[in-house]
């Protein structure tokens with residue numbers, strides 16, 4: 001008798017479909033008509049999504065255009081990663097305001113998750129929100145939120161879900177949406193444009209320095225933005241904003257595929273600082289579960305003397321595919337990319353950046369730190385492109401890899417395309433191991449092996465951590481420690 | 490305090506120490522001299538508990554404990570300090586952060602509370618003055634870009650901060666200019682006390698003018714082949730090691 005043996009790819013694919021199906025079964029309640037669509041993607045589905053969100057006509061057209069482009073596109077295969085094929089017809093693309101079952105108390109939450117919150121030093125009330133436990137009246141998140149909204153609106157800053165901005169500021173959305181990432185930019189961006197659920201919209205008016213780091217205080221509310229997140233940030237002339245994405249607490253997200261798009265626009269003399277600390281569930285030590293994260297992040301330095309910095313610390317996801325990029329269009333504009341990517345167990349990361357120099361006297365800096373442990377695979381892929389008119393472009397790239405153990409890998413692929421001879425490009429790359437000398441030195445000073453490893457790794461990441469806002473940096477360090485547990489010995 | 494008996498040590502399979510014995514009592518300073526490659530650093534490393542140094546026979550006892558049972562960090566917390574012959578660079582980790590972690594790790598081991606930030610700052614300032622080290626070195630990454638002499642001075646700063654019971658100084662004087670040598674010697678002498686012991690590895694009698702040893706030993710070919718008082722160091726300076734090796738081989742032939 002023949003037994004049917006699934007290969008690992010099929011098996012994972014089946015799991016993926018099952019997850020999607022489970023969501024279909026459990027995620028929805030009474031009103032069948034209004035809640036979840038059956039899996040599959042078609043023009044009708046796109047129309048329904050737009051209709052359900054009550055979107056203006058221009059949004060429907062936008063989505064349909066994206067969908068038609070997407071249909072003609074092929075899933076990329078060039079990334080240095082390996083994963084089972086995703087059946088895009090097996091995913092449900094609309095599952096309206098998702099209400100998760102609320103728990104009565106923290107006693108019902110997975111103790112392992114709580115332990116991690118504890119060690120990250122997350123306040124109790126916030127832990128409850130993260131774990132979706134009913135919150136005491138003492139912590140009135142609504143009023144906290146309102147206070148911040150007031151402060152922001154006094155400054156003229158617009159900060160709201162993009163689904164609201166579509167209604168309240170259609171002219172801005174129309175003008176800027178996909179002005180940086182065209183719908184046909186890549187497979188996942190096209191898909192996102194066709195079906196995106198929600199995300200943040202930020203507009204900083206001329207000459208305004210945003211009075212607070214956006215999103216720190218809101219992170220709790222940013223939890224359920226779904227798998228096709230869309231973010232659009234515009235800094236008008238002479239303005240400044242620092243935006244923090246993500247949450248350092250581990251998220252047990254049921255959505256396996258994430259395909260977000262983030263667009264940044266910096267006008268003349270404006271500066272945008274975008275920081276991400278991300279710790280999605282990476283899957284277990286065998287690579288089971290975990291999130292596939294395919295993200296398109298791009299900013300344009302549109303005006304002269306504008307500046308965009310991406311800082312990211314990535315320790316989560318089973319598979320990460322992500323290249324925050326900057327288009328340096330304005331003269332004297334500046335692009336920066338600071339990244340720490342950690343892969344452990346069976347995680348794979350393929351990240352990097354693209355710096356496209358167009359204006360004169362533009363400069364870019366790339367600092368990438370990859371840490372691989374266990375069977376983790378880390379690839380850096382960077383492109384520095386200098387166009388014809390970009391006189392005196394300068395780039396400095398530094399890609400350092402740290403290996404822990406001998407079953408992991410690091411790969412560096414720096415690409416350079418220069419069409420202007422005045423360009424000045426510098427590239428440095430190093431690969432190192434945590435040396436036995438360093439470990440012994442620190443242990444001789446009384447540090448445990450774990451503390452010594454943590455100290456060496458944090459030192460390795462220093463140039464990136466110091467770019468993060470203070471409290472984020474502290475959390476990022478703790479996060480690395482937790483993620484690296486059991487990586488030595 | 491420290492009792493090493495008939496110690497045999499192999500490093501990655503190669504026998505290096507071949508029956509070494511040494512006893513250090515509280516308050517004593519011992520100097521160890523000997524030709525290159527004789528096993529001086531190996532002895533310091535094996536006492537400090539470095540991986541890869543295998544004790545094939547013999548024993549190391551420290552304040553009544555069998556040291557081979559303890560990990561390197563536990564030995565450090567028990568009061569053993571090694572000033573490295575070649576101090577290691579740790580990029581991105583400030584001297585200050587490292588020392589703070591070290592001080593607190595040892596306090597925790599002893600069941601004490603962490604040192605407050607203010608208290609720590611005061612202490613490290615005082616100790617930095619003692620070894621005449623500028624404040625800016627405290628903020629720099631551990632040993633990164635330090636000159637040879639600065640690295641050695643940094644080892645003494647760490648020793649001053651951690652106040653060990655047994656300090657092993659492995660060629661801390663090598664590569665130091667005369668002024669730095671005095672600074673290092675002052676740092677060491679400031680720590681001398683009836684409870685504290687030191688083992689000073691050096692090639693030069695000059696250091697011993699400043700740090701006066703109670704005993705001087707000659708290590709050759711993995712064994713201590715001669716011991717004496719500080720006059721032995723002077724004799725070595727004058728005559729080199731050849732005569733001792735001759736003496737030893739003469740003895741071996743006679744027996």
Ligand SMILES: Nc1ncnc2c1ncn2[C@@H]1O[C@H](COP(=O)(O)OP(=O)(O)OP(=O)(O)O)[C@@H](O)[C@H]1O
Pocket residue numbers: 500501503505523524525526527528529530531532574
């Ligand atoms: N990891 C190793 N593998 C093989 N041999 C080693 C190793 N470490 C040390 N040795 C050998 O052990 C011997 C003793 O070395 P050690 O460093 O203890 O000498 P030393 O007395 O400190 O010399 P120096 O005065 O030059 O510092 C040398 O011959 C050295 O080559």
Ligand SMILES: [Mg+2]
Pocket residue numbers: 529530531574659660
């Ligand atoms: Mg030596």
